[in-house]
Amino acid sequence: MLTAMDYPSLLVSAPLNIAFYVTGHGFGHATRAHVTIRRLLSLGHHVTITSSVPSFIFRDLLSRHSNTCELREVGTLDPGVVQRDAVTVDVEVTMERLSAFLDGMDTVARKEVEWLKSQSFDVVCLDAPFLPARVAKEANVPSILITNFTFDAIFAAIAETPSDHALVARCAALYAHADYLIRLPGHIPIPSFPTLSPQYTLDVPLIVRMAQQPxxxxxxxxxxxxxxxxxxxxxxxxxxxxxxxxxxxxxxxxxxxxxxxxxxxxxxxxxxxxxxxxxxxxxxxxxxxxxxxxxxxxxxxxxxxxxxxxxxxxxxxxxxxxxxxxxxxxxxxxxxxxxxxxxxxxxxxxxxxxxxxxxxxxKGTKTPQPIANDGEIAAANFVVSVGARRRHAASVGAE
Structure with a gap:
């Protein structure tokens, strides 16, 4: 059986149309997504970013690639962890917000499905909200998690009551709709991908922004x-x-x-x-x-x-x-x-x-093990490969 990686970007006859969902909970998701998106844009593909993060994070991409990069600013598409202060989670409020989001998500999901279908996307990337995984599945578009953790694992670690654990299970069920995983360094177990199969998963080096000035x-x-x-x-x-x-x-x-x-x-x-x-x-x-x-x-x-x-x-x-x-x-x-x-x-x-x-x-007593910082290259190739596979299947089905 062919895997996603058997469809290199060279097989794409026209630029892919990629939807990239980025959680608004923590700048780290947006900054590393920025690096992968920059690579996808450099390969000539079209990327629509959907996120609630401040737009300045993507300002340079939107300016440099004005014809192929769009930012779709939305309200919260996923609830995150609520903090009492810089280092402490408010478990009660976090679970209350998760419950409210899950109970009201169907309306949001329907709108997102309609939008995905209307734009004819080839592939959906997620870093790493869970509802868009279900949305992509309902829109019949393959989805790829690009992350070092998923929020169901975060919620599970703080869940205290049976009702909390029931909410975590509902969250996990949404992540289970994701088709592929690109796993980043510093990862923890990702429940929706309990085993790593080369057909559906890829470990990459650091996806990281680098200094631009001396x-x-x-x-x-x-x-x-x-x-x-x-x-x-x-x-x-x-x-x-x-x-x-x-x-x-x-x-x-x-x-x-x-x-x-x-x-x-x-x-x-x-x-x-x-x-x-x-x-x-x-x-x-x-x-x-x-x-x-x-x-x-x-x-x-x-x-x-x-x-x-x-x-x-x-x-x-x-x-x-x-x-x-x-x-x-x-x-x-x-x-x-x-x-x-x-x-x-x-x-x-x-x-x-x-x-x-x-x-x-x-710095004078320890020698860290080297780690590559070009993970966006492998990640972008994988994304393009999945999109190419989907486009190939669609073209065969249309014949």
Missing amino acids: RAVVRAALGVPLDAKCVLITFGGFELGNAGDGHAIEDVLPPGWCGLVGGQTDDKGVLGDRLRRIRTEKHHMPDLIHAADVVVGKCGYGTCSEVVAHGVPLVYVPRSGFAEEVGLVDNLMTVHGYAVQMPQGDFYAGRWQDYILRAEAL
């Missing part, structure tokens, strides 16, 4: 001396306030270090002589990571892949109820990167200095 250029633009030690703090959902015990806010930094606090605003940018805010929307995040000596942030795919790809140590705080973190730490950071865990108590108290110094020291 370290020296970025530092000069930020006013950071080239010889200074600098930590980049990327902790969405956490407002860096007093560092605890009555110390100044910049005392989170080791002596002599400077720090940049990334966020969606640069209001009140100066936090001290050695610490200031920057508006990350104005910068290419991999440039900032590449310019830093240490990153302090959440252990999500976007951050982990980018620090690994640029060889920058990460100080991360364990997050309660985030099952994907285990895969990222055990299967990516521990093997291919530099990582130091900071307990939540020290994080909130502002006792960061020791962890930052330990992370920096890892």
